[in-house]
Amino acid sequence: MTDQLPAAQLAHIAATRHEGDAAFRVLSREDFANARAEITQWEGYAPTPLISLSALAKAISIGEVLYKDEGPRFGLGSFKALGGSYAALRVLQRQISAKLGQDVALADIRTGRYKDEAAQITLVSATDGNHGRSLAWGCQRFGAPCRIYIHAEVSEGRAEAMRDLGAEVIRISGDYDESVILAKSEAEENGWFVVSDTSWEGYSEPPRDVMAGYGVMTSEICEALPTAPSHVFLQGGVGGLAAGVVAGLRQHYGADAPRVVIVEPELAACLFESGRTGEATNFAIQEETLMAGLSCGEPSGMAWEILAEEASDFLTMPESIVAPTVRLLARPLEGDTAIEAGESAIAGLAALIAARQDAGLSEKLGLDAHSRVLLIGSEGVTDPAIFAQIMNGQDVV
Numbered sequence: 001m002t003d004q005l006p007a008a009q010l011a012h013i014a015a016t017r018h019e020g021d022a023a024f025r026v027l028s029r030e031d032f033a034n035a036r037a038e039i040t041q042w043e044g045y046a047p048t049p050l051i052s053l054s055a056l057a058k059a060i061s062i063g064e065v066l067y068k069d070e071g072p073r074f075g076l077g078s079f080k081a082l083g084g085s086y087a088a089l090r091v092l093q094r095q096i097s098a099k100l101g102q103d104v105a106l107a108d109i110r111t112g113r114y115k116d117e118a119a120q121i122t123l124v125s126a127t128d129g130n131h132g133r134s135l136a137w138g139c140q141r142f143g144a145p146c147r148i149y150i151h152a153e154v155s156e157g158r159a160e161a162m163r164d165l166g167a168e169v170i171r172i173s174g175d176y177d178e179s180v181i182l183a184k185s186e187a188e189e190n191g192w193f194v195v196s197d198t199s200w201e202g203y204s205e206p207p208r209d210v211m212a213g214y215g216v217m218t219s220e221i222c223e224a225l226p227t228a229p230s231h232v233f234l235q236g237g238v239g240g241l242a243a244g245v246v247a248g249l250r251q252h253y254g255a256d257a258p259r260v261v262i263v264e265p266e267l268a269a270c271l272f273e274s275g276r277t278g279e280a281t282n283f284a285i286q287e288e289t290l291m292a293g294l295s296c297g298e299p300s301g302m303a304w305e306i307l308a309e310e311a312s313d314f315l316t317m318p319e320s321i322v323a324p325t326v327r328l329l330a331r332p333l334e335g336d337t338a339i340e341a342g343e344s345a346i347a348g349l350a351a352l353i354a355a356r357q358d359a360g361l362s363e364k365l366g367l368d369a370h371s372r373v374l375l376i377g378s379e380g381v382t383d384p385a386i387f388a389q390i391m392n393g394q395d396v397v
């Protein structure tokens, strides 16, 4: 084992999986198929690369490490490009259809047939960056005004990227949860529409569409892999990414679907807590993690329904292995492709590497020299200033 590989103690819970059909019911085959049919028509659509990191696999004694690099997704820098934008289009479809008293097609909104109507519909969301960027981009494409609420810790680089896409960005002094509350209350007062990537009691359509959009990524993976990987390590914020991906994998591979390992920062471990208690459980965030996209204290109810049945293991990881893992991807072992990844992208990989250096944990996770592990590199360099700091050797914690 080379000392380039970041090591750490990870906390682990083996989940008691609930029985059920959430991977087919919460997100149906039709939800995924509709999203795919629409999104693959968008200008600039191209499948993202699925990269096999063989030198790394060899270094950690594992069969294969497969890294789906979402950095190039629609030029927006993350997998989130697939979710918020599609959910925005679907809100416009529902609202315009209701107003006109007839079903309108997504393609007609996309191509500007209803641009006067779309210009009257304001879409809002709270975000820590990537979801808001996707929503702002969708609104710009489909001609709807967009307001994004960000909390005190969201970097100015990320705020600027959303402004550049035409969104009005409102920064509050509180935390993420407070930005969610403000977005909701202002939407209610003004007749705007919240497009959130997380669900709550009575609010499920946009988050379902967001997860259905993520299915485009899963279908690209399934097409590229005739046989299922043995494991998938998925980083969790509210759980939408993980739930969207595992539902797609279950629908495609059936009983051969990979073992699902959820990875979160120690500082924001709401899914880990939910795995421990067996029900959706909040986590009180005391300090912000560097992995900004994973800084969520409250699981998405819909995502949890799927993960409660599909996730086998929950891990938390310390901040100390974030920067070294970003650097390892960017300056890879000889023979591997260099990948520029953001802080939230590498959680799954960081946890896999750490787990392979801990024989007891590897055994608990069923990892051995034959395992083929799928990872979602969920973002590229979405904040160049932070990336530069990391590459300059500063352990940004």
Ligand SMILES: Cc1ncc(COP(=O)(O)O)c(C=O)c1O
Pocket: 078, 080, 128, 130, 131, 197, 235, 236, 237, 238, 239, 240, 241, 242, 292, 293, 294, 296, 342, 344, 345, 378, 379
């Ligand atoms: C880059 C990145 N990875 C992973 C996630 C986690 O996704 P989710 O909140 O759906 O669990 C996010 C969420 O913002 C993200 O931006």
